[in-house]
Amino acid sequence: MTTGPSRAEICAVACADAWRGAGEVLAHAVGTIPAVGVRLARLTHSPDLVLSDGEAFLMSDPPPLGRTAxxxxxxxxxxxxxxxFDILSSGRRHSMMGASQVDQYGNQNISAIGDWRRPERALIGVRGAPGNTVxxxxxxxxxxxxxxxxxxxxDVVSGVGNDRARAHTSTSLRFHNLGVVISNLGVFDYDDKGRMRIRSLHPGVSADEVAANTGFELDASxxxxxxxPDDRELELIRTVIDPTASRDREVPG
Amino acid sequence: MRDKTMSLADVSQQIESGMTIGIGGWGSRRKPMALVRELLRTDVKDLTVVSFGGPDVGLLCAAGRVRRVVYGFVSLDSIPLDPHFRAARENGSVATSEYDEGMFVAALRAGASRLSFLPTRAGLESDVMAMNPELRTVASPYDDDVYVAVPGIRLDVSLIHLNRGDIHGNGQYLGPDPYFDDLFAMAADRCYLSVERMVDTAELTTAAPVQSLLVSRLFVTGVVEAPGGAHFTSCEPDYGRDEPFQAAYARAARDERSWREFTERFLAVDEAGYQGAVEGLRASTAAAGGNT
Structure with missing residues (x-):
């Protein structure tokens, strides 16, 4: 008898759904649950996705989590x-990155907390976020x-948000395309004005709980x-993609 | 053809305070660590370090040799942040030019091609523009696009580490990724190459495809044989990253005493002493029965 889906598994399926319809693009996933999700997408609804081993190789079957070629x-x-860098400039790529901070318009920060001139807490650096998002x-x-x-x-705009992309005056930002934000509480997308809103709440999560943990207004209407997850997805997650349940270390419970 | 063989000390004597130094590799992968360690044995300071940063940046910052770091990230890969660079950033002891990684590549490519800039979309509307107020944009002469004009970086000296090389300075990588070491060589006035093993020129292509010949002697001033010269970063397929040692390096950053002990044991010695101390640590860890 199988147990019901965990929060981590619900998140993984939500991540997989983010790649639905992406087509033949290089899928870039940062984090354990996005890594589970992208493999799940590849094994179910999105067989054309191209996956890398996180090092230098593209793998024709999804590599086990954390394993390279x-x-x-x-x-x-x-x-x-x-x-x-050549592929991302071509546009044939779809990223799911982490965010140490994210605001209402999807501006993302992975560079530093506080003033960048002398940060309270230095983070990893903007990495590829400015280039990915445009x-x-x-x-x-x-x-x-x-x-x-x-x-x-x-504190530091690393990934470019909708407000900044829309305010840009040349045609250069025409490939800017923020999709969804997925957290342990829900799935969020953006309204006509580029503002984040709640698309779905994970089972057992209330809009009030999200509001209490969010520093800006979110439309929940x-x-x-x-x-x-359906039975096949649960089976794939538990037995093929992540048999050691590393997903539970990222989202417990 | 000239014999460009040098010693580690020969290379470090070529480096002067205030220089702009490019360091090859990526994060905690195939860093020219023996050359970096040798640099720590000199008294050079006020360096501008240009790097896809790893412990090279951390060690030079910890030793107070750095005025500015130009980077897209500084990471130990299996440990997300280098603790010394993090401390330097938080206490304001080094200036930073933080770029998007693609901008960083554009800067190197421009430098290698002697261009004043290369255009890229990356960076537009991000705070990279605010953090680097010298950056300018350029309007396309063909349509309505505007791009970031990433200024070319010229390096006084580059330091890179490869798997094999010959005495003339031809360099070969055998791992999965060349990183950007060829660009670092071409963007520099002088590039110094260390290799795991020096071989006859003919031997370079008997064991590996010609495509593995990453760096031509055209761009190499001197070559040093330095076995274990990337330690504790990875140098596939010769060796992987020494994770226990890297963890010890990161732990030693937590307080002054730990760092002083680490420095005395591993850095206040010559390269042979370093490699011996690494062996010693490995043996004592094995004797203690584990990889804790």
Missing amino acids: AAGGTIEGWVPFRRI NHRTDYWVARHTARVFVPAV AAVTTRL
Whole structure:
């Protein structure tokens, strides 16, 4: 007898759904649950997705979590870091990145907390977020939804939000495309004005709980309940993709 | 063809305070660590370090040798942040030029091609523009696009580490990723290459495809044989990252005493002493029965 889906599994399926319809693009997933989700998408509704091993190789079957091509599997392409930048500029890529802070318009920060000149807390650096967000679809994953992450204004705009992209006056930002933000509490997308809103709440989560953990107003009027994994998805997550349940370490309970 | 063989000390003597130094590799992967350690044995300071940063940046910052770091990230890969660079950033002891990674590549490509800039979409409307107020945009002469004009970076010296090389400075990588070491070589006035093993030129292509010949002697001033020269970063397929050692490096950053002990044991010695101390640590860890 199988147990019901965990919160981590619901999140993984929500992440998988973010790639639904993406087509033949390089899927880039940062974080354990996005990594589970992208493999699930590849094994179910999105067989054309192209997956990398996180090092320099494209794998024709989803590699086990945390394993590189060195652990075996069929290589279908070679993408050293230099080629990643060429691919992202071509637009044939779809990222799900983390966010130490994200604001109402989807501006994301992974660079520093506080004034960048002398940060209270230095983070990893903007990495590829500025380039990703102006070149191809970008989603965000937040494992722990709090008001310290969902803030009124981020300290360093790493990934470009909808307000800034819309205010830009040239045609250069035409590929800017923020999709969804997925957290341990729900799935969020953007309204006509580019403002974040609740698309769905995970089962057992209330709009009030989200509001209490978010530093800005979120429209909940169209919120539904996040779908549950079906039996095949649960089977794939538990036995094929993540048999050691590393997903539970990212989202417990 | 000239013999460009040098010693580690020969290389470090070429580096002067105030220089702009490019360091190859990526994060905690194939960093020219023996050359960096040798640099720590000199008294050079006020360096501008240009790097896809890892412990190279951390060690130089910890030793107070750095005026500015130009980077897209600084990470130890299996440990997200280098603790020394993090401390330097938080206490304001180094200036920073934080770029998007793609902008960083554009800067190197422009430098290698002797262009004053290269255009890219990356960076537009992000705070990279605010953090680097010298950056300018350029209007396309063909349509209504506007791009960031990433200024070319010229390096006084580059330091890179590869798997094999010959005495003339031809360099070969055998791992999965060349990173950007060829660009670092071409964007520099002088590039110094360390290799795991020096071989005859003919041997370079008997064991590996010609495509593995990443760096031509055209761009190499000197070459040093330095076995274990990327330690504790990875140098696939010769060796992987020394994770227990990297963890010890990161732990040692937590207080002054720990760092002083680490420095005395691993850095206040010559390269042979370093490699010996690493062996010693490995043996004592194995004797203690584990990889804790």
